[in-house]
Amino acid sequence: MRSNDSGSQVLIVEDVEREKDSDDDNEEHLEQPWHFWKWLIPVYSAILCCSILLTLSFWVTVIQSSEFLIYIGDDNKVVWDLLPTLPTACMLIEFPFNMIPMDWPMLIFVEILFSFYLFVNFIIVSFEKDHTTIYEAWDWYHEPLTAFWVTLLSYVLLAGIFAVFWAIS
Numbered sequence: 683m684r685s686n687d688s689g690s691q692v693l694i695v696e697d698v699e700r701e702k703d704s705d706d707d708n709e710e711h712l713e714q715p716w717h718f719w720k721w722l723i724p725v726y727s728a729i730l731c732c733s734i735l736l737t738l739s740f741w742v743t744v745i746q747s748s749e750f751l752i753y754i755g756d757d758n759k760v761v762w763d764l765l766p767t768l769p770t771a772c773m774l775i776e777f778p779f780n781m782i783p784m785d786w787p788m789l790i791f792v793e794i795l796f797s798f799y800l801f802v803n804f805i806i807v808s809f810e811k812d813h814t815t816i817y818e819a820w821d822w823y824h825e826p827l828t829a830f831w832v833t834l835l836s837y838v839l840l841a842g843i844f845a846v847f848w849a850i851s
Contacts (some may be wrong), residue, residue, distance in 0.1 A: 693756040724788045737770040784848045
């Protein structure tokens with residue numbers, strides 16, 4: 683009877699150790715940095731912050747445009763002006779429901795994504811024959827100093843937008 687008790691105790695101890703080892707393996711598996719789900723939060727925060735900045739810059743550009751008053755009167759043109767605003771509006775509506783946490787190391791990813799966007803913008807303008815700009819403020823060919831200062835200001839605004847969402851979450 684004692685041999686059965688000690689034998690069952692040994693089996694229980696071995697089962698506990700086996701479960702502990704499997705838990706350690708699962709924790710190590712979850713701590714690996716290259717899981718897809720771990721990149722969703724920084725990507726979401728980067729897209730949210732960049733879309734807010736681009737929507738703001740779009741509306742500042744449109745309001746300063748001489749065609750803005752023309753757009754107000756024509757229903758078809760108003761829809762085209764609202765299209766760049768819709769993704770940002772949807773993300774802002776969705777944010778309070780999920781409250782995705784933002785942490786300061788993610789700011790680097792936000793700035794890198796915005797830099798990539800500016801680089802693609804520059805490449806597209808470079809292939810244009812007369813270097814027609816997409817955004818007047820980022821005219822690297824005719825007004826490079828202004829484009830440089832606008833880029834720095836954009837990085838600061840992105841950090842400010844990120845800080846607001848960091849404070850909320």
